[in-house]
Amino acid sequence: MxxxxxxxxxxxxxxxxxxxxxxxxxxxxxxxxxxxxxxxxxxxSKPPLSDANLGFGGRVLSAAGAAVLSAILVNPLDVAKTRLQAQAAGVPYQGLCYPACSEANTILPNLQSSASSVRSNLGLEPVCRPECSQYKGTVDVFYKVIRQEGFLRLWRGTNASLALAVPTVGIYLPCYDIFRNLMEDFTTQNAPNLTPYVPLVAGSVARSLACLTCYPIELARTRMQAFIETQIGVKPPGVFKTLLGVVDPAKSTNFLQNLQSYRILWTGLGAQLARDVPFSAICWSTLEPIRRRFLDMVGDKASLPIIFGANFSAGFAAGTLAAAFTCPLDVARTRRQIEKDPSRAVKMTTRSTLVEIWRDGGMKGLFTGIGPRVGRAGPSVGIVVSFYEVVKYALHHHTHLNQ
Structure with a gap:
C-alpha cells in the first residue's frame, strides 16, 4: 500500500x-x-482549526500545562547536572556531612593530619572526609544530596523552574507554531526548496524571544541549584532573594550606576542564547521529520494515544540529540551564571569561557554533566511537545463539537 x-x-x-x-x-x-x-x-490543504486557527490563548494554555509537568518531573536531573558543572568550575561543596561520616572521622582522629582536622576534633568545625564533598556522577549527586541536605533538595529551584517554564514555554511553543505557519506559507509560494529549513529558523527565533524575556529567572534557578545553604536550620533563599544577592554586590551610592548595575541580571545571556538557539534548531529540524514519519505510518487512524506516542518519541529523540551536541555550551552557560565576582562576570564571554574550560578539563570538562543533561532533555522535550499537541487536539475537538 x-x-x-x-x-x-x-x-x-x-x-x-x-x-x-x-x-x-x-x-x-x-x-x-x-x-x-x-x-x-x-x-x-488549508490549515485546520487546531493547528492554524487555534487562538494564542489556547496555545499558551497547552504549553503552560506541559511546562509545569516537565519542570516537576525532571528537576532532580537538572540539579545533578548543575552541581556537577559547578563543581568542575571550582564551587566547593563542603560543610555538610551525614552522621555516619562525622562519627567515623571522630573515631579515627589519628588519620586527620591537617590543621582543619585538628580544629574539627576540638569541636570548632565539622569533620568531613574529602570524598564526602566531591560528586562523582549523577547517582552520587542524588545520594549525597538526599543524605546531606534531604530528599526535597532534589527539587531545589523548582519554584524558579515553574516561574520560568510557564512564561518561557508559553512564549516559545505558541510563537514557534505561529512563525512556522507563516514561514511555511511564504516559502511554499515563493521558495519551496527552503520549506524543510523552516522548523530550524522558526525554533531559533522563538527560543531567542523566550530567552530575552525570562532570562533573570533562569539565572536565579541556576544559582539556586548550584549553591547550597551550609547553615543548619536556615531556609535557602528563593528567587527574589537570589536575584537581590546578584545585584547587591554591584550596587553603589550613585543612582545612575545602580540602574546600570541591574544589567548584571542578564549576565551570561550570550551564553544562554549560544546554547538555546542551536539546541532549538537541532531539536525542531530533527523532531518534525520524525513526527511526520510516525504519523504517515498510521494515516487517518490517528488517535490520542498515537498522537501522544508519535510526539513523545520524536521529542525524546530530538531532545537527546540536541542536548548531547550543545553540552559544551551548557557548561559555559553554567560557569558564567555562577560567577560571583561582578567585574569578572561582565568581562567574561562565551568564547573565553569555553577556552578556560578546555584548559582546565579538556574534552571531559566540556562535556561535564552530559549524562543528567541528556537524561533530562530527552524526556522533557518529549513531555512538553506531546502534552502540548494532545491538549491542542483536545481543544480542537471541543471547539469542533460546540460549533
Whole structure:
C-alpha cells in the first residue's frame, strides 16, 4: 500500500500537504487515486482549526500545562547536572556531612593530619572526609544530596523552574507554531526548496524571544541549584532573594550606576542564547521529520494515544540529540551564571569561557554533566511537545463539537 503525505492528519501536517499540493497538484490528484476533485484537495490543504486557527490563548494554555509537568518531573536531573558543572568550575561543596561520616572521622582522629582536622576534633568545625564533598556522577549527586541536605533538595529551584517554564514555554511553543505557519506559507509560494529549513529558523527565533524575556529567572534557578545553604536550620533563599544577592554586590551610592548595575541580571545571556538557539534548531529540524514519519505510518487512524506516542518519541529523540551536541555550551552557560565576582562576570564571554574550560578539563570538562543533561532533555522535550499537541487536539475537538 502506498501512503501519500495528504493521508497524514491534516491538523498536524497541513504544511506538508500544502507543499505537495501547490508544488504539483496534478501529481497529487493522481497519486491520491481517490477520485477527489480539485476543490476537495484545496480544502484539505488549508490549515485546520487546531493547528492554524487555534487562538494564542489556547496555545499558551497547552504549553503552560506541559511546562509545569516537565519542570516537576525532571528537576532532580537538572540539579545533578548543575552541581556537577559547578563543581568542575571550582564551587566547593563542603560543610555538610551525614552522621555516619562525622562519627567515623571522630573515631579515627589519628588519620586527620591537617590543621582543619585538628580544629574539627576540638569541636570548632565539622569533620568531613574529602570524598564526602566531591560528586562523582549523577547517582552520587542524588545520594549525597538526599543524605546531606534531604530528599526535597532534589527539587531545589523548582519554584524558579515553574516561574520560568510557564512564561518561557508559553512564549516559545505558541510563537514557534505561529512563525512556522507563516514561514511555511511564504516559502511554499515563493521558495519551496527552503520549506524543510523552516522548523530550524522558526525554533531559533522563538527560543531567542523566550530567552530575552525570562532570562533573570533562569539565572536565579541556576544559582539556586548550584549553591547550597551550609547553615543548619536556615531556609535557602528563593528567587527574589537570589536575584537581590546578584545585584547587591554591584550596587553603589550613585543612582545612575545602580540602574546600570541591574544589567548584571542578564549576565551570561550570550551564553544562554549560544546554547538555546542551536539546541532549538537541532531539536525542531530533527523532531518534525520524525513526527511526520510516525504519523504517515498510521494515516487517518490517528488517535490520542498515537498522537501522544508519535510526539513523545520524536521529542525524546530530538531532545537527546540536541542536548548531547550543545553540552559544551551548557557548561559555559553554567560557569558564567555562577560567577560571583561582578567585574569578572561582565568581562567574561562565551568564547573565553569555553577556552578556560578546555584548559582546565579538556574534552571531559566540556562535556561535564552530559549524562543528567541528556537524561533530562530527552524526556522533557518529549513531555512538553506531546502534552502540548494532545491538549491542542483536545481543544480542537471541543471547539469542533460546540460549533
Amino acid at each position: 502506498v501512503w501519500s503525505r495528504h493521508s497524514i492528519p491534516s491538523w498536524l501536517s497541513a504544511a506538508a500537504t500544502r507543499v505537495d499540493f501547490e508544488a504539483n497538484p496534478s501529481k497529487m490528484l493522481k497519486d491520491g487515486n481517490d477520485g477527489c476533485s480539485l476543490e476537495q484537495h484545496q480544502h484539505r
